[in-house]
Amino acid sequence: MLNRWIQFLLTRARFVLVTGLLVTIAAAAFGLGVFDSLGKGGFDDPKSDSAKELAHERAVFGNKNVDVIAIYRSKDLVASDPQFQAEVEKTLAGIPRGTTTAVLTPWQTKDPGMVSTDKHAVQVLVSLTGETQAQQSDNNDLVMPALKKTDGDLEADIAGPWAVYSGVNETVSSDLARAEAITLPIVLILSLLIFGSLVAASMPVLVGAISVLGALAVVRLITLFGEVSVFSINVISLLGMGLAIDYALFIISRFREELAVLPDEPGASRTAMRATLQTAGRTVLFSGFTVAAAMSALLVFPQNFLRSLGYGGIAAVLVGVTTALTVLPAILILLGRRIDAGRMPWRRNRAVGVDNDHGAWARLAHAVMGRPVIVMAVIIGGLLLVASPFLGVKWGSVDYRVLPPDHPAHVAAEKLNQEFGQEKSTANVLLDTDSARAVSAYVKQAEDVPGVLDVRTVEQKGGETLLRATWSGNSQTDVSRQVVKDLRAIQGPDGEHVLIGGLSANTVDLLASIKSHLPWMGLIIVMVMLVLLFLAFGSVVLPIKAVLMNMLSISASFGVITWIFAGGHLEGFLGYTSTGFLDATQPIFMLAILVGLSMDYEVFLLSRVREQWDRTAGSGMTEAERNTDAVAVGVQKTGRIITSAALLLAVVIGGFSTSGIVFMKMIGVGMLVALLVDATIVRALLVPATMKLLGRWNWWAPAPLRRFWDRYGLREGESGPSVHHRELEHLAG
Structure with a gap:
């Protein structure tokens, strides 16, 4: 041929x-x-537990993963001031409709961990819509510019997984x-x-x-x-x-x-x-x-x-x-x-084109x-x-450390770790029940896992419960991966296998x-x-x-x-x-x-x-x-x-x-x-x-x-x- x-x-x-x-x-x-x-995107295995958890979570609750974290800081106002809340909510109102499944502020969740130690900054947790990573990426491109449009003395930094990916x-x-x-x-x-x-x-x-x-x-x-x-x-x-x-x-x-x-x-x-x-x-x-x-x-x-x-x-x-x-x-x-x-x-x-068969390379050989x-x-x-x-x-x-130290997403992640206490990681836990007794029993076992600080209910719907477990440390450490493995070792209310997702679970x-x-x-x-x-x-x-x-x-x-x-x-x-x-x-x-x-x-x-x-x-x-x-x-x-x-x-x-x-x-x-x-x-x-x-x-x-x-x-x-x-x-x- x-x-x-x-x-x-x-x-x-x-x-x-x-x-x-x-x-x-x-x-x-x-x-x-x-x-x-x-x-x-494309970093996940569709057959893995974390991918299955995310798919099922989206089908039942909509996406509840924390995809983007907006950090808003005011020089003069503290989180408890109504004006601070009003300025943040005005910015959030500019997010295009249909691009998010959840936008959570500390005034909604009453979570003190979402307020900085000096009280002059707050976190806003954003979950993006989209059945695929490509769709989420498109929505992220629309959401991030809206999150940065602030009024007054409000300063915005954007952290989170999608800030890093972008x-x-x-x-x-x-x-x-x-x-x-x-x-x-x-x-x-x-x-x-x-x-x-x-x-x-x-x-x-x-x-x-x-x-x-x-x-x-x-x-x-x-x-x-x-x-x-x-x-x-x-x-x-x-x-x-x-x-x-x-x-x-x-x-x-x-x-x-x-x-x-x-x-x-x-x-x-x-x-x-x-x-x-x-x-x-x-x-x-x-x-x-x-x-x-x-x-x-x-x-x-x-x-x-x-x-x-x-x-x-x-x-x-x-x-x-x-x-x-x-x-x-x-x-x-x-x-x-x-x-x-x-x-x-x-x-x-x-x-x-003339080459001696007995030149320097031949002598070396x-x-x-x-x-x-x-x-x-x-x-x-x-x-x-x-x-x-x-x-x-x-x-x-x-994670954010792959970016240059002066990149905005890297800077935002460092602020998140420094201003809101020790760096924390999370995992989403999907239980096939909404029974208060069964959920409480699982939460108790999960809170006993070494390193776990908190396990709280995110939402209940259609006879299922979505929990979020939190622990200290970066999501890529050996400790974080061990927490995921320990959580997965806990059986569900009826002995079923519990699906667990999140960044650490993705890495595992x-x-x-x-x-x-x-x-x-x-x-x-x-x-x-x-x-x-x-x-x-x-x-x-x-x-x-x-x-x-x-x-x-x-x-x-x-x-x-x-x-x-x-x-x-x-x-x-x-x-x-x-x-x-x-x-x-x-x-x-x-x-x-x-x-x-x-x-x-x-x-x-x-x-x-x-x-x-x-x-x-x-x-x-x-x-x-x-x-x-x-x-x-x-x-x-x-x-x-x-x-x-x-x-x-x-x-x-x-x-x-x-x-x-x-x-x-x-x-x-x-x-x-x-x-x-x-x-x-x-x-x-x-x-x-x-x-x-x-x-x-x-x-x-x-x-x-x-x-x-x-x-x-x-x-x-x-x-x-x-x-x-x-x-x-x-x-x-």
């Missing part, structure tokens, strides 16, 4: 290019409208725009340094732009059939540009290499592109499959947030691969040697293979040491859901990687080695982010406030992307190693010599390209670390560490060492699998051997 596409492309390059550009324009027109169709979404959007404005020029400059010509340097940016626009269009199509989170844009921005850099580097570097050994004749660019697509093109195709497979593992999770990241990642990868195998080759065929137009002064007297045991021991020991903090990791979910259910689904994600990733890498290289040993090395580099990255973000180190340098735990969803996202990107480099390196191994068959060299030569040549051919790709991708990822949102900063730092470790220490040192020790076992497969691969394995194409022979002839000449 690949060969048929190559033949079509070589004869219809102009048609492919024009079609690709027209499709891109249409995708941009359609895809840029996706932002109005994206949701802002703050996160707004900050992420602005941070991404700023990061792209910073990173894209840097990527272009670095591409210029790497490629040495203006035309070649513009290709990664072009492929990246097409990938992002195409992925946005794909995601908008998905929104027609279901809800997609706004965070899918993050992964599209990251992978769309990041993989475009990798794929453009792979294709352009191989094209220039093939073109350099061909005579200057009219058909040279087509001949070079045929060889390029049968080698680097095949590698890009396989890399795309592996990255897409890793991202598809996110679809096993019930949380729409994680599934949306999977949608965005798959879309970015597939569009990126398609662009790299259609538009980019068409441009290169038409440009030919003009791909090096606008060469920089330092590259004008340097041969383009030979040095490593001379002491493989020592190299492996030092590197594995060092990476395990770096990974060790992850053994003591604590998990949590989003989120962690339980991730724990139960994570093994399935891991199994999918490992099995798909093993199958794809076997089909690519005909070995069962190399796929296992690749998976183990990925685990090693990713574990080191997780150790670093645990030490920094959960441990509270480098707070001043990185500009964040530690929560003492890691947001449980983000390492899942990182795992999927890092597995894909690591396999990207693994496939690229091993493809060149396998190519050299096949080329030296029948050369008279022993298997040990062939293995050593193949590894050294593979590292030499890919070392500069992988390092360059990692450097460019590091710039893209580094933009995430400038975000004001803690978990976005964590993603940037963690992925940056994993990427640099994988592209340098693992690929340049650990891979040569392990392949030297394994020797001929690198390419081993059981006889039945070997016969299967000989018949169905995905090689470089029917003309692959003749391509190699031509290369040898040109090099010899």
Whole structure:
């Protein structure tokens, strides 16, 4: 199939290019409208107790969760002054009708905890209407501006879960725009340094732009059939540009290499592109499959947030691969040697595409293979040491501390904690009875739970009772999660299971859901990687080695982010406030992307190693010599390209670390560490060492699998051997 596409492309390059550009324009027109169709929630498991409680609560009582907390302060008036009450109620009257299910003031509830310790401030508890988080988000966008419109000397601060969610979404959007404005020029400059010509340097940016626009269009199509989170844009921005850099580097570097050994004749660019697509093109195709497979593992999770990241990642990868195998080759065929137009002064007297098989990277590989045991021991020991903090990791979910300290929602939360006494957390408890005796019995048991301060009735309706339990402390602490577990251990009036919801309950259910689904994600990733890498290289040993090395580099990255973000180190340098735990969803996202990107480099390196191994068959060299030569040549051919790709991708990822949102900063730092470790220490040192020790076992497969691969394995194409022979002839000449 690949060969048929190559033949079509070589004869219809102009048609492919024009079609690709027209499709891109249409995708941009359609895809840029996706932002109005994206949701802002999706962190819950619909089958969890907290989600069931919320759904049932809404059906019976309407939403009674405290979604927004408005804090009103007066310099001169105290809460007992009628004028203070009148000013607050005048502001609340401006809330659009139909956007809330409850707006509770301290004058209604008579709850002294809703009045500040100095009596000059009060809380107003707001519950939003909406059957889904998307609907609640829309209502929140209407309610929050109304809550801020005050008269007189009244000052308003807005806290609560939806203030945090809105703050996160707004900050992420602005941070991404700023990061792209910073990173894209840097990527272009670095591409210029790497490629040495203006035309070649513009290709990664072009492929990246097409990938992002195409992925946005794909995601908008998905929104027609279901809800997609706004965070899918993050992964599209990251992978769309990041993989475009990798794929453009792979294709352009191989094209220039093939073109350099061909005579200057009219058909040279087509001949070079045929060889390029049968080698680097095949590698890009396989890399795309592996990255897409890793991202598809996110679809096993019930949380729409994680599934949306999977949608965005798959879309970015597939569009990126398609662009790299259609538009980019068409441009290169038409440009030919003009791909090096606008060469920089330092590259004008340097041969383009010519690479010595025995250069610095090959010498490094030979040095490593001379002491493989020592190299492996030092590197594995060092990476395990770096990974060790992850053994003591604590998990949590989003709260106000993920926002920058000066963000209004963060400031409001701090005021809430400082001015109204100790920070408190709550849980909604749904009892299937309105019997005073049964409710009283349950309340007594609930009040005996360690830490619980108060359990009061919110409302009774339709033979059911809604209670609210309160305790001291942040909702994400171990103590809060234990309170939820203890409350759930209490049986209902007739021995039934009691549904309990709220922020702490959401976190308990989120962690339980991730724990139960994570093994399935891991199994999918490992099995798909093993199958794809076997089909690519005909070995069962190399796929296992690749998976183990990925685990090693990713574990080191997780150790670093645990030490920094959960441990509270480098707070001043990185500009964040530690929560003492890691947001449980983000390492899942990182795992999927890092597995894909690591396999990207693994496939690229091993493809060149396998190519050299096949080329030296029948050369008279022993298997040990062939293995050593193949590894050294593979590292030499890919070392500069992988390092360059990692450097460019590091710039893209580094933009995430400038975000004001803690978990976005964590993603940037963690992925940056994993990427640099994988592209340098693992690929340049650990891979040569392990392949030297394994020797001929690198390419081993059981006889039945070997016969299967000989018949169905995905090689470089029917003309692959003749391509190699031509290369040898040109090099010899």
